Amino acid sequence: MAGGYTVNDLIRLLLHVAWWLLLAPLLPGIINRVKSWVAGRRGPPILQLYFDLARLWKKSVVMSTLASPAFIAGPAVAWVAVVGAAMLVPLGPAGALLHFRGDVLLMLYLLALARFATAWAAMETGSAFEGMGAAREVSYAILAEAAMVAAMLSLSIETGTVSLTTMLAPSAGAGAVLLAAGLFTVLLAENCRVPFDDPNTHLELTMIHEVMVLDHSGPPLAVILHGASVKLLLFSVLLVQAVLPMGELSPTAAPGVLLVGVFTVAVGVGLVESFLARFSFRRVPLLLTTAFLLCIFAVLVAWKGGAA
């Protein structure tokens, strides 16, 4: 980042920001389209989330009588944290906007900051349902965090580096399948998808993330929805790059491959949601532990692979 800034840097910055902020709301659209296609419905337009965001941004806000200004600050901080985390994730050979040794930990902890801010805002309302959602979110995150750290460890061992740009450049090697399965499960859990959470349910009792934002409306809700889509894109990009040797592709082919990869992940999420029901909450820890174990096996494979 040091030194003078050129026009190229500016263009690079704009392209990165555009990728993360403008492309992200497309993902939920794709997932919904896959679900409706499997179910034989027409379904909402692929761009539905963009329309929703535009509509919400113009609306006025209803706020609980109990809530403090932190109820609005929570979504803002969470959005900054998620977008900040995204800026650390490389986009193929284009690299990340910001990279240094140990940035992988900053990314994980920024996602944690987003969780803290969202849970704090949820608790502002004094609602039992939102308390329930916040409690579930912060509890299941403990296992998800362990799985994420194990996944990152396996990438570090595989490449011998501790920065996301170099960790994600080659493919995950022999452990790629294990890592992909583990990361995909974490993706589903962290982004409140079936089988952990049901984004379409109408019963507050069965929700995790959605129940935390029940009381939000207008622009803060728009910020929350947009942040959630950026987070989904972040996990998809991470998954694609962990498996494919993105850093070794030519700069012209890479964006296309990345796009196809992210599209595949979104279709995968849609298919999972179409064919699987939400698990009972007792089985959520079990599934997350499985994801953790998959990542641990990926660590061991990476360790052996390097020694051989």
Next chain:
Amino acid sequence: MNPGTLLLASAASFVASIVAGNRYARAWLTLTLTGVFAGLSAALIVLLGTTDWEWRSTLIVGGQLVFLRLDGLSALFLVLVSVVGGAGAVYAHEYWSEDDYPTSAPRGRMWWSGLVLSMGLVLTIVNGLHFLIAWESFAICAYFLITLDRQRRAVRAAGWLYLAASHAGTVALFAFFASLAARTGSWELGPLRDHASLAPLFWLALFGFGVKAGVFPLHFWLPDAHANAPSHVSAVMSAVAIKMGIYGIVRFSGWLPMPAAAGWVVIALGATSALLGIAFAFAQDDVKRLLAYCSVENVGVIMIGLGGAMLAAAHGHASWGLLALSGALLHVWNHGAFKALLFFGAGSVLHATGTRTMSRLGGLWRTMPWTTGMFAIGAVAVSGLPPLNGFVSEWLVYLGLLDAVVSKGPAAWAAMPAIIMLAMAGALALASFTKAGALIFLGSPRTQAAAAAHESGRWMRLPMLTLAALCIALALVPVLFWPAVARAVNAWDTSWPPAAVPNSLTSIGRTQVALALAAVAATFLLLHKVRTNGLRRGLTWDCAYAAPTAHMQYSSGSFAGIVVGWFAWILRPQGIVRRPRGLLPLKAFRIGHNPETVLELVIGPVSRVIVQASRTASRLQHGNLQAYILYVIAALVALGSVAWLAGTP
């Protein structure tokens, strides 16, 4: 100015403040702050300079010459003692004032000065015998501070437990220093790395100092003592006093030769403390107990870093050992700043509502906006989240461990589990402090007392603001604090090259500034947008239920329920449940209780056996003269036969 003069001035002010404390509150505060500033300046001069301060006097105490030294490592801890010692004194001026506590306030002032003075002595003394004297006086001062409010039974019990545990540790330290003196022929302390035969003594030091540091499973005294002490005392105990144990472990792991297993044991103890400490914290309903258990976690983080450094030193990897140790030492400061801040916050809540039970609080942000803001800053910092200071030191520890993994040496097998456990502990800390902040400050008040809360005065707010500012400074310009930490690291292992600021730390600092600015800007923009779009207040959505009450809010037990279930094997939660019965149930309740498992399952039964054995033995003591004569004869016969048997070839 010469650090020696400053330290002398500091000690003199503290002695004077002990005398003045009995009568004159303002004079005491002035003298204490003078002493604190003098001590702080001396420590900073040593930390930012290149030479240590030494003073070999001709004064003889207990047959030994007084010998004082302030090097990088002890100066680092002296900074912490000074900052929290001063902040707590200001806080106590209002929190434990003459008006509220006419008898114990003067006592509290005197013991406070005594405590800070003896901790300063512990850090500067380099003679085993004198160290023990200072250590003991530090323990006694802390005991009298914990039991300031001795009318309450729980306080007396907690104080007694602290005293007993503390002395169990001191016994080990007596053995440690005595054997050290016996084997080296001198009580004087210093680097002894080339005496390989001294290595096993490290285990004695680890136990003795580990009790004071509150390392799991030697932490059993800590939650009771820290929760029942007055809040300014809890702050100094949690933020500083347990660090004296850390100081001991760091000091002697640097000076003594290490047994081969030492690094592995320290890192394992650290990882266990971190994960289990915070699991216990999450289960608590008493905010000060929660904070106390969280200190066990943070001591674990420090021990992980130290253990990593010990492994690095053993296997000759200066580069990542340096990162791990500097993370650990920076965490000493960071934890000191945010834990004192959080205890002051909890003290303000206790002061305003009279309760520490989180399930009886709620909605305090309206009446206590300052405390809420300060507690929130402390909560983000303690959860290790960017952009605050807890993240910086945890990140350094992580980076050291990651480098250990990447270098694929044997130490990687300790570093990998430690990283995963540290990550889980981090997520649990986040859960614990979401719970604490939310239950105390958000939602609606659950009791009358919570509804009638009031903000604390400026004497209590000022130290909180100072500590919060310190947290922010440590977070945003970590580069500024690096030279001090690097100097302390250099004092630990002089063979490691002096470390320049790592480039990545500079990047972290810049990113943290950018993040903080972006978060503030985004908040203001969104608030502005909400205001221009129009804002209406309405009832909280409760599944269309129109009359939610404060008691329907999530409670402490329900929030932690999932995780308590996972850790039930060690937490052993107990509960009394009365389920709703009949068609029109009137009463149903659940009372949960999370015991201190180590205390109730290990220490309790063992002490009961000892007490029982002593009772049985005391039956021999009944005042019956004839029986006593019989004992004497029996003893003579027994001794005689032993001598006779030993004499016959």
